[in-house]
Amino acid sequence: MRTSIFLESKKGTVxxxxxxxxxxxxDTTKDHSLCFVTKQEKHYCTGDLNDFDDTNRNWLFRCHRSFIVNLLTIKEINKYERRVYFLDDQSENNCPFSRRKYVPLKESLKDFLLTEQQA
Structure with missing residues (x-):
């Protein structure tokens, strides 16, 4: 799968x-601003999470009202801490998921991984 996200930031296109x-x-410090957290850095742009919460990007999952996770990079879904942890992440980033999203997140990850293996 070769997929990318194009962002228009103050610096230019990322x-x-x-x-x-x-x-x-x-990004709670600015109105209508999003933060894209990668393994190395963070990128900011204006927008709304709903713009990225669609069926065309089946590798993204809305796990919380303020977070969308990348199913490709999930290492662990911790039910008791209600946190998602990521692969190959030196910064030890993690994000929360809502209680109601635990089962759908788990099922989406399982379905996505099975689909990837068959492709």
Whole structure:
């Protein structure tokens, strides 16, 4: 799968590869601003999480009202801490998921991994 996200930031156009993206979150310090957290850095742009919460990107999952995770990079879904942990992440980033999203997140990850193996 070769997928990317194109962002328009203040610096210019940024291309984030799917394998590098960990999660997308709302930047609470600015109105209508999103933060794209990758394995190495963070990128900011204006927008809404709903723009990235669609069926065309089956590798993204809305796990919380303020977070979308990349199913490609999930290492662990911790039910008791209600946190998602990521592969190959030196910064030890993690993000929360809502209680109601635990089962759908787990099922989406399982379905996505099975689909990837068959492709």
């Amino acid at each position: 291309i984030i590869q799917a394998a590098e993206l960990l999660y997308i979150t709302v």
